[in-house]
Amino acid sequence: MLEFCASILAADFARLGQDVGAAEAAGVDVFHIDVMDGHFVPTISFGPLVARALRGVTAKPLDVHLMVEVPQQFVPELAAIGVDRISVHREVPGGPDAALAAIHAAGLKAGLVLNPETPVEAAEPYLPLCDQILLMTVHPGRGGQAYLPGSSEKIAAMRALLQKAGSPAIIQVDGGLNAKTLPEARAAGADSFIMGSAVFGGDIRRNLQQLRQAAGMP
Numbered sequence: 001m002l003e004f005c006a007s008i009l010a011a012d013f014a015r016l017g018q019d020v021g022a023a024e025a026a027g028v029d030v031f032h033i034d035v036m037d038g039h040f041v042p043t044i045s046f047g048p049l050v051a052r053a054l055r056g057v058t059a060k061p062l063d064v065h066l067m068v069e070v071p072q073q074f075v076p077e078l079a080a081i082g083v084d085r086i087s088v089h090r091e092v093p094g095g096p097d098a099a100l101a102a103i104h105a106a107g108l109k110a111g112l113v114l115n116p117e118t119p120v121e122a123a124e125p126y127l128p129l130c131d132q133i134l135l136m137t138v139h140p141g142r143g144g145q146a147y148l149p150g151s152s153e154k155i156a157a158m159r160a161l162l163q164k165a166g167s168p169a170i171i172q173v174d175g176g177l178n179a180k181t182l183p184e185a186r187a188a189g190a191d192s193f194i195m196g197s198a199v200f201g202g203d204i205r206r207n208l209q210q211l212r213q214a215a216g217m218p
């Protein structure tokens with residue numbers, strides 16, 4: 001599987017609708033929405049209101065990445081807005097159990113996110129509850145960082161773990177992905193590429209052309 005997810009964190013917020021329209025026209029498959037609360041990560045980004053605005057301008061799947069201390073709090077509102085997938089961090093205080101249960105109860109696809117320093121084995125108990133595993137390939141909190149060394153080895157280890165467990169979950173990667181790093185992450189076994197600056201920095205159409213080429217797509 002291969003999909004391109006555009007992280008709107010790197011879009012121009014003053015013209016978000018136009019940027020999203022351009023990314024969709026250029027071939028983006030999914031829009032990724034980074035919700036940050038200033039506690040779980042030091043940054044505050046935006047909340048469900050922005051997901052609601054996006055739901056009004058695109059029919060593409062909306063993939064919400066909750067970088068917040070109490071993720072289950074946001075699930076009912078996001079479900080009512082009509083997002084498609086919600087991912088929560090393994091590292092949240094109290095664990096991800098309540099949030100994963102809430103996501104399933106709402107009938108949405110659920111993801112588990114691992115920070116760079118969290119080993120792949122930490123996902124094992126949650127695999128039956130996960131449609132996707134999101135591996136952070138930078139430290140969460142801001143866009144525009146470099147793909148961390150060791151990320152590709154971790155993707156390969158997660159691929160092996162999913163295979164061993166018989167899990168159909170897809171592997172997403174998030175942070176520092178671009179035309180240079182994407183081929184390596186893809187070769188290691190990632191399915192879904194979350195990209196902010198590589199999509200919205202500069203000419204969106206040309207960016208997508210380069211990314212498709214890097215992924216070996218026609």
Ligand code: DX5
Nearest residue numbers: 007140141143144176196197
């Ligand atoms: C970082 C976010 C990412 C971020 C990626 O905490 O989870 O989704 O937008 O940005 P780039 O692609 O610029 O590294």
Ligand code: ZN
Nearest residue numbers: 007034065174
């Ligand atoms: Zn993200």
